[in-house]
Amino acid sequence: MSEIKNVPLPDIGDFDEVEVIEILVAVGDTVAEDDGIITLESDKASMEIPAPFAGVIAEIKVTLGDKIKQDDIILSIKSVGNDAEIVEEVAKVVSAEPKILPVVVPDIGDFDEVEVIEILVNAGDVLSEEDGIITLESDKASMEIPTPLAGKVIDINVALGDKVKLGDLILNIKSTSVEAVVTKDTAPKPTAAPAPKPTNTPAPQTLDQSVSTTPKGDSHASPSIRKLARELGVDLSNVTGTGQKSRILDTDLKGYVKQIITSGGTGGLPKTPVIDFSKFGLLEIQPLTRINKLSGKHLTACWLNIPHVTQFDEVNIDKMETYRQEQKANGVKLTPLVFIMKGVVQALQAHPRFNASLDESGENLIIKKYFNLGIAMDTPNGLVVPVIKDVEQKSLLELATELAQTSAKARNGKLSPKDMQGAGFTISSLGGIGGTQFTPIVNAPEVAILGVSRSFNKPSWNGKNFVPELTLPLALSYDHRVIDGAQGGRFMAELNNILSEANYD
Incomplete structure (x- = not known):
């Protein structure tokens, strides 16, 4: 028998309220268990909420932009026992008279x-x-x-x-x-209202006419955003919305105003050219994944707002590799990354400024007494950064086991919001892929990130002969507002010593 059940918002971690940025279903849709129904976004991450059981969507009780919390009702689903019941329920709704x-x-x-x-x-x-x-x-x-x-x-x-x-x-x-x-997917888009006839009334002033000479057409924004725009004298048709269906968000409006102020009215960052590539040959359009879009916005903000410095170093890991191979011979498989994680935590304990964040005012440093590491992982849908917590309390074997489990969850898209929260420092390792060096982008609100490239053998002079030395390239990027070059150098020297001497226990 079919039964209509409410679907409440489950526990999504340490958030009071989160915003609904995407509704993935519509009334009458048939969903399977674990199909996505809505996407939420906090200031730290986005998360897709799955259906807890299969059925037909009977009613949607949230809208885009809503702020919701644990146990708020998202929608109701008419649960059904078999495919025949699903077909019957959908047919009932489809056959309803307009x-x-x-x-x-x-x-x-x-x-x-x-x-x-x-x-x-x-x-x-x-x-x-x-x-x-x-x-x-x-x-x-x-x-x-x-x-x-x-x-x-x-x-x-x-x-x-x-x-x-x-x-x-x-x-x-x-x-x-x-x-x-x-x-909804095939309906014509709303037609634009006729352009008003020109009058002698002067156009309302924007903050800077040189920046906003070309309106971008219809703008979609909430009443609060429209009110704020009127108070600031901003024409919303000149603001590019990054929300659902190009809706203008609070951050879009504030970013537009900030651009004008910081650029002194000269137009801010230049736009990249728009080119019709089809005239040069065949094309294939591949939409960005949701992870691509979200991480792209976040990394752009990090790059533009943080004054980056990157320092490079090379570490002799002969002792580490010898120990790793000994463990492997005993049936214990350990990746180089777990040694690096233990070494990084020791360096953070000696240099707490690297395990910190600036507060909202930018005038105080929040030093973190816990040692949770974000580990950047490549997945079919894009880059994700799950967090391994309390690294200082875990053995190399425990870290190796947890890393393998977390990596599998990341590849299968099964990471929960809690899995992505709480990092104080991030490691991005390309050791399994290749490359000699790269410059990682600091993952705000953190203040530093370590990039790890593929190890290689290089000749080293020991005073008598050249001998092979297994070398690990490292790149440390940091926020220059918090960390200066001398501090960055000392951190790298500390980490180099820990890793080269195999002082990771």
């Missing part, structure tokens, strides 16, 4: 009447549930009103400047829940 339903002004708080300052749709537009339809403004706040159901706009019953109140008709929509689901 209806023309009114959309009225909902309860918007303690206001008698509020003004319509923006109409976001046109007659004939096809909407998804929770798409914005109008923006209202009172003397205290502005608010975007979403459509409570999906479908096609039949007519609009308000105009710019109208004063509306609770229960007033906004528009009529022809909709069934599944009709919207079926058409």
